[in-house]
Amino acid sequence: MVGNDKVNAPGSPTPRLEIRNLVRAYGGRRVVDDVSLTVMPGQVTCLLGPSGCGKSTTLRMIAGVEMQDAGEIWVDGNLICDTVFRVPPERRQIGLMFQDFALFPHLTVGANVAFGLTGSKAEKRERAEEMLSRVHLKRFIDAYPDSLSGGEQQRVALARALAPRPRIMLMDEPFSGLDNRLRDGIRDETLALMREEDTAVLLVTHEPEEAMRMADQIALMRDGRVVQLGAPYNVYTRPADKAAVAFFSDTNVLKAKVEGALAMTPFGRFLAPGHPDGTEVEIVFRPQHLRIDFDRGMPPAPTPTEGTPARAEVERARFLGNESLIEFKLVETGIRLKATVPNVFLPKVGTMLLLRVPRDRCFVFEAG
Ligand SMILES: Nc1ncnc2c1ncn2[C@@H]1O[C@H](COP(=O)(O)OP(=O)(O)OP(=O)(O)O)[C@@H](O)[C@H]1O
């Protein structure tokens, strides 16, 4: 695993939630395999990864509805669960919000929000009112859930989950049932509320944009393991491997063999630090980083930052709304590459252009 950030260095504050070396196997297959991470109060950590990588299973163990085969769960510096000792789910002060959240249809909105609260009837009503005002739904306090829209119901569910002031919120794809426009608003509202309450949030998603938008820290998971842990910027700009690049965007790949600590490509030489001579490497970069120039017919001059430009023929160009996607074939080698550029740029098929690859945007990995 590549750790970009020191999350739990000696002398740093106690994490609200810490899981250590969690393992869960079904039928001999480890679907959660030695997962460790921390979440600080008022912060959001995202478990991000493809379907089946073990995100929900990790969450269920933290919630206490499923037992781990190995590993420990700590809250505010106290052990709450290992393979012997176990605080029951209802005593963990953990709030849950899942995609298929269900409000109780026979209870009013106010009663739904008050459901998990203790105290007098008046106190519960007051807290329910407070939470509903925070999500701008106080006017519905005496209505029944089925008279609310999907987005409104989701906000009630959020108010209900946060009403008992959980120390930790576990959210499993809670926004995936909403349309884009609603989703942005509810996400922002959710974040603001949880920061205010100093709740630690562990959010599961398989959407990179959602993780980038919401997380203070991303734990990128694959096959039950955390393959990279760090701030969104670090995970995006210093990916651990080719799959980590590909998870966030489309990729271009140039294959090469290292000789004299350099990898030779149609775009000139690339430094290949840490890769011994003879290693097959892949130079990986995102389509938005391919630079496009008009071919003025002069021999293109190499530069230290972008190497040698290569001639390429446009095979296809499409406008995607915010950007244009252009597909190229390199003239000399036939290698296919993709570029995205902001706004409208739709060169005709067959147009010859010059491409450059900025070295500081490339990742060199051993070929897998
Ligand atoms: N009770 C179970 N018995 C057997 N296998 C299970 C059980 N629960 C989950 N699995 C398997 O464990 C793996 C991880 O499942 P999990 O639900 O944690 O994935 P996920 O990352 O949440 O995926 P998704 O994004 O699709 O929700 C999957 O291969 C799943 O089929």
Ligand SMILES: [Mg+2]
């Ligand atoms: Mg899941």
